[in-house]
Amino acid sequence: MKPVRNTLALMAIVLAGLATTYAQDALPSWNDSAPKKAIVAFVEKVTKEGSPDFVPPEERIATFDNDGTLWCEQPMPVQLFFALDRVKALAPQHPEWKTKQPFAALLKGDLKGAFAGGDHAILELVMATHAGMTTAEFEQIVKDWLATAKHPKFKQPYTACVYQPMVELLAYLRANGFKTFIVSGGGIEFMRPWAEQVYGVPPEQVIGSSIKTKFEMRDGKPVLVRLPEINFIDDKAGKPVGINQHIGRRPVMAFGNSDGDKEMLEYTQGGSGARFMLLVLHDDAAREYAYGPAQGLPDTKLGAFTPALYEQAKKDGWTVVSMKNDWNHIFGFEK
C-alpha cells in the first residue's frame, strides 16, 4: 500500500498548495491595499482553529447591504427605475393617474415633481406597482423587467452593474465557511428572484423591506397575495431588528455604504469577540459615481453616507474602501 500512501501525501500537498493559491487569488479585483489586507487578515484569524479569535463555522454570519454596497444605486435605486417602468406599463389601466400625483408627474417624465411628495409619494408608487398580485406573479414581473431594462449610464442590465470586488468577497467568505446574507432597505421580493444567480445568495438569506401578504385560495390553488400595506422597513435601526428576526445571531462581519447601515454595523461591532465592519466609499466619478463624503453632500437622500458616519468609521476602526483606490475593477463588464 506504500504507493497509495505516497500518492495521497502528494495529493494533500498539491491540494494545500491549491488552497493557498486560491486564497491569494480569491480577491483579484481588489488592489493589494489596506482594505484587502484587513479582510484577509480577519478571515484568517477567525477561521484558524486554536486562534484566540476563532469563530466556529455556524457563527460565521456576514451581512451585506445591497444598494450602493453590492450594486450601483445611482442615479437612483434600481427598484425606483422598476417602479417607474411599472407605472408606465400599468397607466392604460389607470386613467385616474393622469391627474393624480405622483403618477401624473411621473408619466410626464417629471421625476422632481413626482418625488416632491417625499416618502409619501414613494410609498404611493410602491403600493401601486408592488401589490395586488401573487408572490409568484410578482417574481415573474421582476424577472421579465430585469431581462430587458438597462442602466442609463452603463447601458448594461442592472444585474451586470454589481461590484465585481464584492461578488468575489461574497464567494471568498463562503469558501471560508461564512453564511452570507443580504440585509437591504430594498424590497425582499425584488431581490430574491436574482440574488442567487448574481451573488450566490439564496432567497432564504435575503432580508429586506416587505409588504404584507395574505394566504388565500385562487381557483382552488393556495397562493400568497401581496397587499398594499407595509409589513417591515429594513433600514437604519430596522436592520438589526431584521437581522435578529431572520438570522437570530449577531453578524461577525457587516458591509454597508450609507447612514442606513449605521445601526447594522454598530450592532455587529457590539458583539463579543472579533468583528469586522466595512463601508464602501463612492469616490470614483469616472468609473461609477462620486457621492457622500467624497463630494460633500450626496446627490439624493437615498444612499447618503454623511461625513459624520465617515468620522464614526475612522474612530471605531471600521474599514473604508475607496472604490477609486482600492478596486482595480468595479464591474465585470469592464475590460
Add this chain to the structure above:
Amino acid sequence: MKPVRNTLALMAIVLAGLATTYAQDALPSWNDSAPKKAIVAFVEKVTKEGSPDFVPPEERIATFDNDGTLWCEQPMPVQLFFALDRVKALAPQHPEWKTKQPFAALLKGDLKGAFAGGDHAILELVMATHAGMTTAEFEQIVKDWLATAKHPKFKQPYTACVYQPMVELLAYLRANGFKTFIVSGGGIEFMRPWAEQVYGVPPEQVIGSSIKTKFEMRDGKPVLVRLPEINFIDDKAGKPVGINQHIGRRPVMAFGNSDGDKEMLEYTQGGSGARFMLLVLHDDAAREYAYGPAQGLPDTKLGAFTPALYEQAKKDGWTVVSMKNDWNHIFGFEK
C-alpha cells in the same frame, strides 16, 4: 498508478455500500410500515438525478411544525409551562398580580381560572413574561429554565421529550441535501436557544411567532429590547406567510400535527412537481398522549387535530403517522 486506481475504485465501492447501509438505518425508530416507506421512496425519487421528480438541492426545503410534531405539547405547550414558572419567579416584583387576572388565578395554581380569559389571558401572560428584557437576556432566561424544568409526566427535561423518529428524520433529510426549517406557532426566540443542539436546526432556520423588538444603546452597548407588542403570529394562514417571509420558496416537504398546520401543508402541496405532506397522529396514551382524531375531541384547544383535517389528509394523499403503530421508539430516553 494502477494500485491507486484500484484502491480508489475499492474505496468507491465501500463508500457506496456505506451510503446504502446508512439509508437503510437512517430511520431506526420507525417501523417498516407505510409512512417510513413513503418517506424513503419520496426522498429517493426527488434526489435521483435524471428522475422526472428530481428536485435540485437548493430547492429541497422541508418545514416542520414544533409543538406536537417534533416535541411533546401535552398536557400543555412547553412555552406555557415556561410562562407559568416566569410568573412565579417574577411575582415578588409585581404585588399587583395578587389581584389581577390571569396572574392571581395562576399564582393560586388555578390554571382553569387563569385560562378562562381565553386568548387575551394568554397574551397578557406572554407579554408580562416575554418582554422588557434584551434578546440576549431572554435567551439566557430560556436556557436557565430548560436546564432545570422537567415534564410533569415523563420527569425528563423538556428537550429530552422530543420525538426520536422525527430527530432521525431531520438528520436523514439533511443527509439528502434538504434544508430543514422549524415553522411553529410558538415563540421564535423561545426555540432558537436549543433547536440547534436538539434538532440540528440553526437559529436562522427557525420561524415562529414573535413580539416586536427595538434597537437601542444601553450603557453604550447596542442591544435589541423585546417590546410588549405582537409582531407576527406564525400559525394557521400565518404559516405560509412566515415561510414566504423567511425562506422565499415553497417547501417540498411539510410536517405537522394540528389544524394550525393545515395551510402550511396545503401551501406545500400547491407547488408544482413532487410534494410530501405528513401529519403526526397522537394515538399512544401509554407512551405519550392520545388526542385529536384518536380521541374524538382534543384535550385542549391548542394542538387540536380535528376529524375534518384527518379526512382532508386522506383525501389529498397526505401521510398520517400513527405514533402507536409506526414508531417503535417515541423518546430517546425509552429503553
